[in-house]
Amino acid sequence: MVDEIKPDQTLDARGLSCPMPILKTKKAIEKMKSGEILEILGTDPGTKNDLPSFAKKAGHEFLGLKEDQGFTRFYIKVK
């Protein structure tokens, strides 16, 4: 299911650690329209907890994550 997601925008947060991935995601989402999908690339293990709980708290839909070569892809649908 995650494989079929077509993101509208991609945020490269690889190499960033807490709290920068969350802050950059927040900023990117502000400029997006409702229903659009943001893809975030990350390498910090903490992001796997932080992004889903941030999305839930802010009311966005967390669509899932996918492991890639040495990093993870996360998908969030803007509310």
Next chain:
Amino acid sequence: MSEGELKGILKRGYGVIFYENWPIWLSGIIIGILSVLCFAWGRPWGVAGGLKNWGDWIFYGLGIYSKSPEPFFQSTNSLLTLGLLWGAFGASLMSKEFAIRFAPKWELLKGCVGGIIMGVGSAMAGGCNVGGFFSATSALSLSGLLMMIGLFVGAYLGLRYLYWELEHISTGQGGAASTSGGQAVQPYLGALVLLGSIVFAYLYAQEALTRQGVLLLFGVAFGITIQRARFCFVRGFRDIFMTAEAEIPKGITFAILISILGFAILKWAGLRGEEVYVPQAFWFGALVGGIIFGFGMVIAGGCGSGSVWRAGEGQVKLMLAVLFFALSTSLTENWINNSERLLKLMGTSVFLPNYLGYFWTVVVLCLFFLLYLIVAVWNEKTEKFLVEP
């Protein structure tokens, strides 16, 4: 039970411990218990003291200090911090999370600057978020609470800075490489690393240094617990303003309530000295040091304990933060210690039971932290303290 079933159970058990993160509240309870046992065994838990010892050695090695510091394989400060690093390194291998994670140049610079700022703050407050706040408060010192207030102010200012940076400084996108490898063998290496710490403690016991060896193991236990839960003290202060999540405040409250009760019993019963871990930092050192430290920890993305365990799982930015923390806290603390005027400015030690008695001290401290928890949970629902960019 067949062999297959047993294997299945063991595999699931390993998964729960090393592939899933431990619940924050549970690790808060474990940290509280470890803190009391550590004090009962030898001394309270601290992190910055170890970093200072390492910084002292670097300056001594460069010929800048003339007096030789305490040997780092004997200093209990150094062993506790070494254990923290050791445990976090082992636990991250066990959970296949170890990787050398490079960060963009700007972030590396923030690690260095954040480390320098934290070093100054912890030298002023008589410890970092652990020794100056967590253990000092557990030791029934008033400067622990004052540093906590400073940490809130500093974290708030740090967050404001990060928001400003997002708008005004274009650091480009991430894209920094992360070198991980050997995922399949990482758990075996991790087991070796953790077993190694037990061998180390055994060798210490052979040399009649059992106290030191076991303190190293306490450090390792803190490291494993904190890495597996990603227990980040910074979030106890910053998240109130950033995401309004109350997860870590819950963990901190559980940990410190247990720790306060344990320390109070040990001190009240006369088993441990009343003056232990009551920093001479009331009020200037604790409050201003707390503000400075709080700002630095948000810039670096890790506090005293947080920088060390993240360095242990391979984050280059936090390795730099640890190095510069060590150097700056060594310089600042020695500077303060050599000046009567600065020492006087930092303040005196205030042991709360001298004013309130043990019973009311414990009651007041418990109410204070319950209030912290209630405000954090209320803020999670209402987002009253949330700061928008």
